[in-house]
Amino acid sequence: xxxxxxxxxxxAQLRDLDAFCVLAERYARRIHLLASHYCQNPQDxxxxxxxxxxxxxxxxxxxxxxxxxxxxxxxxxxxTFLNHRRSxxxxxxxxxxVVQLLQIDSDDSGELVGxxxxxxxxxxxxxxxxxxxxxxxxxxxxxxxxxLLRHYEGMSYEEIANAMNCSTGTVKKGVWRTIVKLRARLSxxxxxxxxxxxxxxxx
Amino acid sequence: MHNCREVKERLIEMVLDGVxxxxxxxxxxxxxxxxxxxxxTLRMTRRLSEDTSDDKYWSGYHERLRQKLFMSxxxxxxxxxxxxxxxxxxxxxxxxxxxxxxxxxVRTAVRVPVPLVVLTIxxxxxxxxxxxxxxxxxxxxSQVIVHVPVEVPVVQEKVVTRVVYRERRVSTRKSPDAxxxxxxxxxxxxxxVKLVVIKGGTPYEK
Numbered sequence: 348x349x350x351x352x353x354x355x356x357x358x359a360q361l362r363d364l365d366a367f368c369v370l371a372e373r374y375a376r377r378i379h380l381l382a383s384h385y386c387q388n389p390q391d392x393x394x395x396x397x398x399x400x401x402x403x404x405x406x407x408x409x410x411x412x413x414x415x416x417x418x419x420x421x422x423x424x425x426x427t428f429l430n431h432r433r434s435x436x437x438x439x440x441x442x443x444x445v446v447q448l449l450q451i452d453s454d455d456s457g458e459l460v461g462x463x464x465x466x467x468x469x470x471x472x473x474x475x476x477x478x479x480x481x482x483x484x485x486x487x488x489x490x491x492x493x494x495l496l497r498h499y500e501g502m503s504y505e506e507i508a509n510a511m512n513c514s515t516g517t518v519k520k521g522v523w524r525t526i527v528k529l530r531a532r533l534s535x536x537x538x539x540x541x542x543x544x545x546x547x548x549x550x
Numbered sequence: 551m552h553n554c555r556e557v558k559e560r561l562i563e564m565v566l567d568g569v570x571x572x573x574x575x576x577x578x579x580x581x582x583x584x585x586x587x588x589x590x591t592l593r594m595t596r597r598l599s600e601d602t603s604d605d606k607y608w609s610g611y612h613e614r615l616r617q618k619l620f621m622s623x624x625x626x627x628x629x630x631x632x633x634x635x636x637x638x639x640x641x642x643x644x645x646x647x648x649x650x651x652x653x654x655x656v657r658t659a660v661r662v663p664v665p666l667v668v669l670t671i672x673x674x675x676x677x678x679x680x681x682x683x684x685x686x687x688x689x690x691x692s693q694v695i696v697h698v699p700v701e702v703p704v705v706q707e708k709v710v711t712r713v714v715y716r717e718r719r720v721s722t723r724k725s726p727d728a729x730x731x732x733x734x735x736x737x738x739x740x741x742x743v744k745l746v747v748i749k750g751g752t753p754y755e756k
Contacts, residue, residue, distance in 0.1 A: 362623070364616070364619055364620065364623065367619065368612065368615070368616050368619070371612065371615055372612055375608070375611065375612065375615070376608070379611070380598075380599060384598070393611065393614075397611075397614065397615050397618055400615055400618075400619070401618060401619065401622055404619055404622070405622070405626075472597065472598070475594060475597065475598065476598050479594075479595055479598060497566065498566070498592065498595065498596075499599050522562065522566070523562050526562050526565075526566075526588060526591065526592065529591050529592075529595060530587055530588055530591040533590075533591050533594055533595075
């Protein structure tokens with residue numbers, strides 16, 4: 348059984364880099380998942396998620412144990428994402444391809460043959476991921492973030508609105524539009540215009 | 551009465567929150583299909599919530615993160631060091647500025663024999679010691695004026711005035727020698743008599 352979050356945080360607050368890295372290893376995947384859905388480029392996603400960790404490390408002295416570490420970290424994540432929305436952080440938009448994703452997982456493309464990352468299920472997941480990311484890319488960053496927080500983080504509309512400094516209606520609208528967009532992209536009959544799409548534009 | 555529009559407006563909530571809406575959906579095939587499609591969409595996206603990157607990627611990720619954190623720590627240390635050095639330089643320059651007039655005096659001063667300088671310094675020290683002692687001597691407290699009321703006896707003056715009226719006799723023209731009594735010979739009566747009694751006053755008082 349590893350050290351508790353509280354102990355690691357206390358050690359990290361005394362500038363113990365190893366303790367902070369252990370904390371990062373615990374939560375990095377969740378933060379990276381949000382970043383990879385938010386950005387359209389895996390390299391951007393990694394940079395963004397690592398920037399979250401840098402900010403967390405620099406601001407760890409301000410953590411007062413009022414909330415859980417992940418809640419505090421998620422707040423930093425949202426602010427970092429929203430700040431990058433305003434900057435020219437993202438290098439390329441809509442360029443995620445399966446080939447790129449495979450290259451990230453493996454340094455040598457020759458290793459793909461017979462490796463676990465080249466299994467049909469993995470390739471299917473990567474194609475699916477590409478579709479989802481491309482669908483999300485058509486939305487505004489706020490709508491995208493609202494959906495990610497609602498769907499993957501299970502936050503309530505009120506919590507998202509509070510974190511993103513906008514109204515609950517705006518959050519609901521963003522989530523609605525995202526789901527409709529995803530449904531149009533991912534459903535087998537994606538070519539036919541959906542009644543829900545029309546409804547979403549009115550919503 | 552089933553209203554497709556209303557149900558479709560609530561479909562997302564139903565899917566996201568897992569609200570039981572079987573009764574409503576049973577009434578309409580379109581709504582049921584829509585609900586199933588949305589459900590499938592979200593189920594598919596939920597599959598992506600599990601990270602598919604392999605351990606190799608993550609070990610590299612953590613190594614890169616560690617390097618970034620280390621570099622940021624280093625740069626913050628370097629920044630702090632630079633700030634400290636800057637502050638030291640500022641302090642030194644402040645001191646130099648403080649002693650600049652003194653140095654100017656030393657540079658531009660006329661050459662004076664050393665004994666004279668020593669004597670001057672000693673005299674200045676003695677004078678300053680005297681000045682300090684004088685300043686330390688206890689001073690007399692300043693005079694305080696106190697007002698005390700004093701009772702002074704007041705000379706009481708009493709003036710008694712008495713008026714005596716005397717009946718005037720109308721003299722008949724007789725022989726002046728016959729009627730006048732012997733005791734009042736030579737007495738000339740006045741119209742009134744004023745008696746003033748002064749008690750405790752000076753003779754010059756009115």
